[in-house]
Amino acid sequence: MGFLIDAKRLVFGIETKKTTYAFAIDNLGLVRHLYWGEKIDSLDDFDVPPLSEISSNDPILDLTDEEYPVYGGMRYKENCLKVLFADGTRDIEYKYDGYTQTDEELVIHLKDAHYDFAFNLHYKVYEELDLIERFVSLENKMNESVTVEKIHSAQLHIPYQDLTLTSSHGHWLAEFQEFKQPLGQGKIVLENRRGISTHNHNPFFILDRQATETSGEVYYGILKLSGNFSTIIEPRPYGGTLVQMGINPHDCLLTLNAGETFVAPAMLFGYTTEGFEAMSHHMHDYAKQHVLREGVRPVLYNSWEATEFDVQCDEQIALARKAKEMGVELFVIDDGWFGQRHSDADGLGDWYVNEEKFPEGLTPLIDAVKGMDMMFGIWIEPEMVNPPTQLLKDHPDWIYHVENRVNDTSRNQMVLNVTLPEVQTFIFNMIDDLLSKYDIDYIKWDANRPISQTGLSREMWVRHIEAVYDIARRVKERYPHVLLEACASGGGRVDYGMLENGFDDFWTSDNTDAYDRLTIQNTYSYVYPIKAMRAWVTDANNRVTIPLRFKFHSAMMGTLGMGCNILKFTDEEMKLSAELIEEYKEIRDVVQNGDFYRLNHTSRNNYYCYEYANESEAALFVFLPQTQIARTGVRIKLRGLDETATYTFMLAGAEVRKTGAYLMNHGIDVKLSGDYASTIIKFKKSE
Structure with missing residues (x-):
């Protein structure tokens, strides 16, 4: 060969x-x-x-x-x-x-x-x-x-x-x-x-x-x-x-x-x-x-939905404590920690810690997070700049623009001309300064608008992304332990170019509705790795209230994260979240590193069935967003098992033992009812 x-x-x-x-x-x-x-x-x-x-x-x-x-x-x-x-x-x-x-x-x-x-x-x-x-x-x-x-x-x-x-x-x-x-x-x-x-x-x-x-x-x-x-x-x-x-x-x-x-x-x-x-x-x-580094990705909590731009040190620490109670392993502070960043109209480009929000810098927050035995992450958008910032006042020629035209803004921001060596140096030094000064494990790298007004340069469409790749590779060479997440208003940078040039995770979509994510994640799975697919449990949904369990099960199909305002969680929600995060950790290795299967079925109900399997275990995810008139269950034939081995699993509250041949050729019957019903069935191969 x-x-x-x-x-x-x-x-x-x-x-x-x-x-x-x-x-x-x-x-x-x-x-x-x-x-x-x-x-x-x-x-x-x-x-x-x-x-x-x-x-x-x-x-x-x-x-x-x-x-x-x-x-x-x-x-x-x-x-x-x-x-x-x-x-x-x-x-x-x-x-x-x-x-x-x-x-x-x-x-x-x-x-x-x-x-x-x-x-x-x-x-x-x-x-x-x-x-x-x-x-x-x-x-x-x-x-x-x-x-x-x-x-x-x-x-x-x-x-x-x-x-x-x-x-x-x-x-x-x-x-x-x-x-x-x-x-x-x-x-x-x-x-x-x-x-x-x-x-x-x-x-x-x-x-x-x-x-x-x-x-x-x-x-x-x-x-x-x-x-x-x-x-x-x-x-x-x-x-x-x-x-x-x-x-x-x-x-x-x-x-x-x-x-x-x-x-x-x-x-x-x-x-x-x-x-x-x-x-x-x-x-x-x-x-x-x-491409991907070995090991499993940590369970993440991101503070954006809880606070948006109004980040404060004490409140972030309070969120971290609640996240720790649930079993979260990585706490990420999102937008709003830097410059005069009180909305999306200012701050981008002025990458200093806002002293009003963090009078002693980020150290007290990071120390508190690390003291809880969690990793710490931070959000940046290094390719962008807001017009009011000092950076743009000092360097008005650092943006893409066309002479004799009003500068384009989108989301109140402009795009830095990353093809300029001095801009590349500025971005790398900003990230290097953050990582050398603070104990940071994770960077969420965002990009929230397209490029425009590129002027006379017609090769910048290639040179811009080459420069981004180069900066990311240099960051990873100096800080190999740091995980980089590729984000561009959600799934705008999901591709192998990012993965092979320093990035580890994808933010798959800004749409965190648990039902919508099933179809998004299904198409993603055709060619992109499950391990790099960040999926969150959030307060957002585009329909009637979706149960917390369904939200978790949907997000557990990738690398699990949370973005809810957990300060408002009830004791019952805290307890359920902790249980489901612990369940995810039990199956995390097979989800992130196992083989993924999109399973077919013949049920008249609109079930979504997915499986993850390795040499010793399998996890079956079953979703029923809405029960149809015919209240039928679903027979699911698994794949990728050892046909000669016996597998133990729980079904309808009872422990069941079946051979791999039976599970793959005959299958098991599962019946969910109601709206937004879901279950995960775990299969263990007998010794």
């Missing part, structure tokens, strides 16, 4: 546990895609027949299944790379320039036939996970600059057109709304143009052929980018479907100066014949094995 190379015929294969991906250098010197699908062991089986034109309206360059099509010649299809040379040439004619291979990577080297300009196709393989990673790097070896008008990271070829696209759409408070649509004969474009937020679409795609959770062909991929991305899906006139992902070319130009290189964000993709469940397991395992 790994890389297979026929050096004589220039045929290349990438082999995973169950799949093969193959391409070759053809008779025209083009990098031609050959195959992506179930495993084929021998490269000898792959022919590379010469291409010939079908008609004068179907040029060879347009018909060739190129691995990485460029703009140039008689190509009218979507291209991955378009550049402008210094002499005005807007065309690439490439030739094969060899390959290099290590244990970790295969690189195909291509160069322009006239200009000393090279681009390299990079391939990595995660064999056991049936995943491949692709990206492209550019090298300008000339004395003149090159302007990059478009750069996509990869193009994939799928040999079918009868496919269904699954991805997400939405908006603030409604991120990760799943949609499905059949491919027609037009082009589908999913994108982000806002620089920061991706509430509307997310950089992933899933294409299937009548697949179910456990069967059927599924092709899928994600882009490791947090900013402006573009996904293009296009059925081809002569069959098959193309998928491209990369930096959105909208308003974007990159200048590659003499001697410079540029590396595009990576695209991770996979294929399975075993349905959506296998896809999710591969992506989750990739995150757990190659």
Whole structure:
């Protein structure tokens, strides 16, 4: 497994546990895609027949299944790379320039036939996970600059057109709304143009052929980018479907100066014949094995709903005491602790502790939290500034703005030009000062508006997020114990670019309604890891009062947090919260580190059923938001168990013992009643 190379015929294969991906250098010197699908062991089986034109309206360059099509010649299809040379040439004619291979990577080297300009196709393989990673790097070896008008990271070829696209759409408070649509004969474009937020679409795609959770062909991929991305899906006139992902070319130009290189964000993709469940397991395992730190995430309490901007030291300590009584492990003070921050109209940028709210600084609060044996976290929004702040008065040129235009504000704030080295230094030093001065374990990094008025710079859409990544990596290198949470008005920065550049957790959505979160979390689970999904119990809901138990069960499906005003909790609510937090800790390892299953059922009632399982235990979550007229229960068949082992669990108040084979093939009957009913059933494997 790994890389297979026929050096004589220039045929290349990438082999995973169950799949093969193959391409070759053809008779025209083009990098031609050959195959992506179930495993084929021998490269000898792959022919590379010469291409010939079908008609004068179907040029060879347009018909060739190129691995990485460029703009140039008689190509009218979507291209991955378009550049402008210094002499005005807007065309690439490439030739094969060899390959290099290590244990970790295969690189195909291509160069322009006239200009000393090279681009390299990079391939990595995660064999056991049936995943491949692709990206492209550019090298300008000339004395003149090159302007990059478009750069996509990869193009994939799928040999079918009868496919269904699954991805997400939405908006603030409604991120990760799943949609499905059949491919027609037009082009589908999913994108982000806002620089920061991706509430509307997310950089992933899933294409299937009548697949179910456990069967059927599924092709899928994600882009490791947090900013402006573009996904293009296009059925081809002569069959098959193309998928491209990369930096959105909208308003974007990159200048590659003499001697410079540029590396595009990576695209991770996979294929399975075993349905959506296998896809999710591969992506989750990739995150757990190659991205996320080991261990379990702490139970969190965040003070925002209790106090909003009106934070006071004594009240925060009182909240911490109540949180500790419940079993919380991490106390996070949210917005309002700094500058003249009494509303969203001031304070951002003036990152000093407000002395009226904290006369002795943050030390008394942190000491109190640490004295209760809890971790301490803090909220920041380092890329933003409010107009009244001293920072903006001292540095009016530090924001994105357009001359002769009124500066845009949204949520009463402007966006710092993070592409400036002095702004990057300011942000890093601010965070470094906080972490060196105070014993902080957790940072909630927020970003509450899109970027606008970018002026003459058209590469800032890329450079801004590169700078954010760089700052986060530097912070983690200096303070490796600190957990970073990616937040952008909720789920605006849920992507692998954030995870692989220093961040540990996602704030999944500002919508904390426990019922809404079931659908948000379901779509999130397709490609993103459960362990990074922060989910809170809060006072907020968009409907009639939801029981506290249902709220907890919904939030326990990820990394549990709380945001209620617990100072107003009754003794009964405190007791129930403590019991449920303790129950979460009992199943936390299997929830965060186990395998996740979206379970199907045939009940006439609208049950939501999910399972987490590892080698020794499983946890089954069952939700019934509303009992229908037919008061029917649900038969649930579990998955991922040891069919030869016996499992012990509680059902209807009695201890039950069943084999894994029975639980997976026959299943168990569960009946909930009323509105917003829920239960968790824990299965222990017998020794």
